[in-house]
Amino acid sequence: MINVRSRGFAVPFLQRLIGADTCNPPGNEHGLSLLLQETLQELGIASTITAVEEGRSNLEAVIAGSGSRKLMFCGHLDTVSPWSAAAGRYPPHGAVIEGNRMYGRGTSDMKSGLAAMLLAAASLHQDGIRLAGDLLFLATAGEEVDSCGARLYAEQHRHDLPLLDGLVIGEPTGSRVAAGHKGALWLRISLFGRSAHGSMPQLGLNAVEGMMELIALLHRHALEWQAADPVLGSSSLSVNRIVGGVQTNVVPDYCSIDVDIRTVPPLRHGPLLQEIEDKLQEIQLLHPEYRYQVEQLLDRSVVYTDPGQRLITAALEVVAQRGDKEESTGSEEDKGSLGRSVSSEAEVQGVPYYTDGSVLHDNGRLPVLIYGPGDPRLAHQPDEWVDIDAYLDSISFYRELAIRFLGTVQE
CATH class of the missing domain: 3.30.70.360 (Alpha-Beta Plaits)
Incomplete structure (x- = not known):
């Protein structure tokens, strides 16, 4: 059985996402929706594609669990325009790997987060882990301009949004826990x-x-x-x-x-x-x-979740737990730097950009976590890149977050 969390699967998968041109305008997200649907189908997971406009769509999938709790992973399919050949060294859709970095439009904002959330959900299904609640995956069109995909979803699911218990947005945060945005x-x-x-x-x-x-x-x-x-x-x-x-x-x-x-x-x-x-x-x-x-x-609108909310505390627990594991296996020199890193990462922060969370947060009722492997300073920049290890680590983060927030059922 394919291990979707492995470097051998996850890295080429992200490269395929980067290779799909979804620069907005015009978007053309439907082709990427089909690519994601094909991957989910190969992994035995059903999904639904909803047309937004000509050549544009959202994709939805559900990892069904037992119980009434619901958690949504959400990311957008589109990117901003590509950089010119004169502005950057790497081709915007080449997904070139150099060292431990992958270069390309959307590597940071936010196809790495989108890919990681999908693979985290797929790994739970693949491993037969029964969650004590439903895990929803939503990939939206148009976030970079007008959030047309998120707005359509909110209109079509206005009776379902109040049933959600948490929303995770995979925008770039440098693998830090963010509780909101301006x-x-x-x-x-x-x-x-x-x-x-x-x-x-x-x-x-x-x-x-x-x-x-x-x-x-x-x-x-x-x-x-x-x-x-x-x-x-x-x-x-x-x-x-x-x-x-x-x-x-x-x-x-x-x-x-x-x-x-x-x-x-x-x-x-x-x-x-x-x-x-x-x-x-x-x-x-x-x-x-x-x-x-x-x-x-x-x-x-402003998006802000009280750091005491369970979604945020669960995220901080996952960060701390993973930091403790890394520290226990590192050298004495590494342990010192890791300890400082974990302490810094454990601080809840906000991000300056807006997200689809402002459309989907049910007028502020829904707790929202923003967390992604990309560096927000690289968003919209020439030669945008993501650290491959950070991307792979985020798959485990999202997976453990779902388990911790929803719980599991022993069968």
């Missing part, structure tokens, strides 16, 4: 003025210059509502895109900015958006000839 509110603010000849600016209403005043107001306002959380970090506001002007000798009548706001408790997006719109109204009173428009591009 919220994300993306806004596009447009300013409309009046064009004129560049030699007669007094006849126009310069939208670019007006936007400069608006940007300064946003930053002043951000200081007023800035918040900090001991786990999730600090809120932030960043103007990351600006569009305006036609040519050098034309006073611009239009300018727009895209604003990326990251939030932590106690900030809430609804009241925050209203505050921003109120501030814009104040500017409008001072400059009535301008017209403003605010569009909401993205709204992802």
